[in-house]
Amino acid sequence: MTPFKLTDELLAEIEQLIEEQQDSRLLSILEDVHYADVAEIANEIEEDQATYLIKLLDSDKTSDVLTELDDDVREAILKNLSSKEIAEELEELDTDDAADIVAELPKEIVQQVISEIEDRDHAEAIVDLLRYEENSAGGLMAKELVKVNENWNVLTCVKEMRTQAENVTRVHSIYVVDDQDILKGRLSLKDLLTTSTTAPIKDVYIPKVDSVNVNEKPEEVARIMSKYDLEAIPVVDEIGRLVGRITIDDIVDVIKEEAEKDYQLAAGISQDVEADDSILDLTRARLPWLFLGLIGGVGAAAIMGGFEEMISKHAILFFFTPLIAAMAGNVGVQSSAIIVQGLANDDLKGSISNRLVKEILLATLNGLVLALVLLFFTWFWKGNFPTALAISISLIAVIVVAGIIGTFTPLFLHKRGIDPAIATGPFITTSNDIFGILIYFWIAKLILGI
Structure with missing residues (x-):
């Protein structure tokens, strides 16, 4: 076709x-x-x-x-x-x-x-x-499903299934309940076909069945279904009664919507919008984070103003300011993206302290490699070793701090019940720009003795 x-x-x-x-x-x-x-x-x-x-x-x-x-x-x-x-x-x-x-x-x-x-x-x-x-x-959830009573025999079960299946588009599973509609388990079609028609269902069904509560968040439902490769999952109320089921097509929509939301948050868009939305809606979604970026830029400029005398004596420091800010932003976004992904997939193991130690070691190693390259480039370019050393050491410190901020921020937001995807956008970039510029000029001032 x-x-x-x-x-x-x-x-x-x-x-x-x-x-x-x-x-x-x-x-x-x-x-x-x-x-x-x-x-x-x-x-x-x-x-x-x-x-x-x-x-x-x-x-x-x-x-x-x-x-x-x-x-x-x-x-x-x-x-x-x-x-x-x-x-x-x-x-x-x-x-x-x-x-x-x-x-x-x-x-x-x-x-x-x-x-x-x-x-x-x-x-x-x-x-x-x-x-x-x-x-x-x-x-x-949807209310359409196929369920059988544990007290029925196989023959009665098959008759009832035929009636119920008329209203179900796709039969993913057969659920077993008691007289109070409490979910007891699931029924294997193979076992149903190979068992005597007089056998009671309670002797045939599989008691283990994954289910979710009606109040569970869709993101958690998606995580469970993804983890166990489920095409459908039953939904129960507060006392365990079977009230519906969620199928994989509904979960695909949830995953898609969550991915779009996280992508927009990471890009600095504060609400769900599409390209065809009105200019006013698009402005409302973008302006808050752009305003944050403006504040960050003003803050960075103010910090640089405090080191005006040092910049006037060592103008080369000014030329490397964009590099320092860019590296801080990039490292912070990389670190936060890994944490956000781990939180979303529920595969983030270990304590926060262990995660921070690991990130510090990783950032230090990356910083040393990049700083050595920058040291020899600056020394060869300007022939001033102290200035090249100051810029290179600043780069290491900035990368380490950016890695810590990028790791800690999404973990903190997650603990507070705030979507950690917000950390991968302008929030991390802006905060790391400010801290990066401050650390850069402060370390340069210490080393150059100004």
Whole structure:
């Protein structure tokens, strides 16, 4: 199958067909197009045209299209749909996706949309999911799953599984519960097929099963599923009752969103934005960290002003100021990036003191190598050994301090419950610039005796 590619020609043809309301031609073109590709088309055309497409296609396809649309496009389309039309779309979706869409609707029409859903069990499941915090396992899970009672025999189990599986898109696991719906374990399909039909399930199921609480953070759910290579994980409430499951496709979205968030934090962007957002939104996201950089620059300039007499006598020190600041920033970002990665993957072992000692040793070794190169270069260039020595020793000290700051800061933020990814951005760069400049001129002043 050839991968779909949205060309300018195809986009122009679809727009023209919509304007001319040539429905049969549109249906012919989009008949075999995947819903994710239809969403890509809808994201690129005008909102009224996208709404036209959604109303034209069958709900079993457009419901999935809605989940793939950009948030602003989906919001605009939903505004142009009646409560009944929205309800028809929701009935085709798994409960987690349906609940996400309902949560985006204006409060005044939510009740009306829910009342239009003909499948009352589906409607009740959606309402139940809306009770959970968005940033939790409960807000991420779906109610669709296959579960069997430990007191059933294999034959009863198979019959019930057939009924339940009709409402489940993909059956990753079969969960075993007791009469109170307490999660007891999981059932192997192989064991089910090779066991006598009269055998009780309690003698067949596997009691060990990984699960998460409804209040668990999505990032922790992602970590557990990644660690144990799970395609799905059951979700239990405070007393251990099975209330839903989270599948790998939902976790991929969580990982993607977290990676985008961390990348933007590292780049000095304080909120989730995209390239197509308004200038005002982009300014709000960027300006706080740019302001921090401005403060850092003013601070560095003030520090240099305090050493004005020394700079006037040894102008060469001024020429190496950008190098010192750059090295401090680079080392700090490298150190913090490693720590942030370790925290994210939960593979950061050992105490903070051991981590700091290791970073000091690493920074010292790197600093010595770089300082020797800088020493011989400066000495050969200017022929002044004391000045070259002062610059080189300063470089070692700056690298060591930057490594300590880059290591300690994300660990400190993590302990305080703040996203440590913030440490890899302008925060580390700015702080290391200031400390680096201060250490550089202070050591130079001690060695040169000024």
